Amino acid sequence: MNHQEIVERIASFSVLEGVPISQIEWIVERGELVEIPAGEQIFKRGDSIDRLLIMLDGLFSLKVQQAGQFKELAQIKTGDVSGALPYSRAQSATGHAFAVTDSKVFTLSVDHFYDLICECHEVTAVLVHLMTDRVRDFSRFQHQSEKLMALGKLSAGLAHELNNPAAAIVRSAESLEKHLGTVPDKLKKVISMEIVDDQIDFVNNLVFGKLRQGINKTESMIARADREDELTDWLEDNGYGDCYMLAETLADYRFDVADLDGLKEKMGEKEFPSMLTWVDNVLTTEKMVGEIKDASKRISTLVNSVKEYSHMDRSGDYEPTDIHIGLRTTLSILNHKVKKNQVTVEENWQTDMPKMAASPGELNQVWTNIIDNALDAMEEAGGTLTITTKTVGDNVRVNISDTGKGIPKDIQDRIFEPFFTTKDIGKGTGLGLETVQQIVENHNGTIKLQSQPGNTTFEICLPLKH
Structure with missing residues (x-):
């Protein structure tokens, strides 16, 4: 394209409508025509913004890199003006630009901006309006991005926090279902026991007293492990070979060797095994229900935290x-x-x-x-x-x-x-x-x-x- 063709091409763009042809000629006399083949990178993030760009023909894609991938932010098409603008404070590119098609772009160095402002008032006014529009659009995009990023962080955190109690509910529900499947066999042993009201009252007071106290979550791991070992030794000495799960459940609810001694003495040798099976059944069921309750409460707390955080109501x-x-x-x-x-x-x-x-x-x-x-x-x-x-x-x-x-x-x-x-x-x-x-x-x-x-x-x- 020769000098006159470039002037006529630029003058035909709606963005410069009303600008005197002499001012466009002023720009063309001092600028440079650059041809860029499709696929070539025009600039990258961090490059200096040192030229006014007027797209004569073609298409540029402006992209930002997120999570290792390029995401298109905007396009510069035929008739668009971009790059450096008078009075703009932008110094370096925040993204990357690629030529989508074979393109022709006219450029003007920022070194000519002082003279441009002094001699070409109409062009300067148009470019300043373009700058304010660009700042407004970019600000809107950035604010939206900030909100989406904040929402993404909160959503990811909430999903992570909800996953743990939800998994605990599923795990405890499955264990409870499996545990309740053994209840009929245990019921037979309980029904066949020959015990009196005094023995029943003793067991109820012991077991439900422990349940009211609940699991001591503040107890040190060492103290709890020592008591569990003592219970395991006692159960093994009294003929319970596979007793580790039972000892763990009893330890959770603060049973000790003295409690088992008292229970065995009250129930007698014959009825003690069946009664211990019933005690284990009650404590295990209560423990699993408690785990489900705690996990559900955690989910409720998280939901309330989000509601409180956003003040949606x-x-x-x-x-x-x-x-x-x-x-x-x-x-x-x-x-x-x-x-x-x-x-x-x-x-x-x-x-x-x-x-x-x-x-x-x-x-x-x-x-x-x-x-x-x-x-x-x-x-x-x-x-x-x-x-x-x-x-x-x-x-x-x-x-x-x-x-x-x-x-x-x-x-x-x-x-x-x-x-x-x-x-x-x-x-x-x-x-x-x-x-x-x-x-x-x-x-x-x-x-x-x-x-x-x-x-x-x-x-x-x-x-x-x-």
Whole structure:
């Protein structure tokens, strides 16, 4: 294409409608025509944005890399203007561009932008409008991506947390079904026993007294194992060869050798085996039902945590808010990541913390973004997450600290900038901390950062009254 053909081609594009032909000629005189074959990469992520691009013919595909695969973000087609624009602060490409078809693109170096702004007012106005449209579209896309990523993290965590109790319910239900299949045989032994009311009352008081006490979940593993060994030895000495499961069940419900001695003495040699079978049946059934109940309660707790976290049944208005509830539900939602990254959580919470006027759902976004970043910082080596709350005058102060690798000093001033992120493509959009800052400022609060390797602390200070 010769000079005049390029001018006429550019002037025909609707995006430059109304621009004087002399200004288009000004651009063509200083620019360059580039032909790019299909399949060739035009630029990659991190390359400098140093040229205005006007697509004369062809098609470019803009892509970002996520999880090792390229995902198309947008297309540049015939008649589109892209690349560097006047007054734009974009310095480097955030993705990759490939030629889909054989393409012809006209380029203008940013070195000519100062003269362009001074001499070509109409062109400059058009390009500035294009820039604002691009920023708006990109911001919308990034915000949507941030929401989808946050939703994905919460969904993955919730699915992981729900899987364990759901599997426990299935496992216990199957065991209970198998166990109940042996009840008819055991019933025969119970019916054939020759016992009096006094013996029945003794067994009921013993067994159901143990059931009321329940399983001692605070007992040390060593103490429990010692008692289980003693019960196993006693059962073996009294003619019960395969007794390990029985000893485990008895140990769960705090039986000891003295209880078995008393039961045997009360029932007598003849009836003791059948009665012990009945005791084992009652305790095992109760244990399995308890496991199902605990697992079901865990699922209910997780569902309530999600509901509390999202505040789906409340308005977004400010209301009296217990920040500890939000922190606890956030930790519950992110518990899978705490365990996966081998992180210890320390809670230094003021016990008499008053409620503050706030939007609970928005504050949960603050806790989630900061805690999630802290857990990411400890992904490789584990560490400790410390959350401290206290009132200082008329304010609530929340410190969230981690022992991760820290934030380099040269970028600490930029962490709240929109779209600034140190994470790989697909792991962060750079909007999390910007959202945090906006929410904190909307609550008339402040957020500060102190960071060095092994000790990073975000301090959030919020007024009790809005």
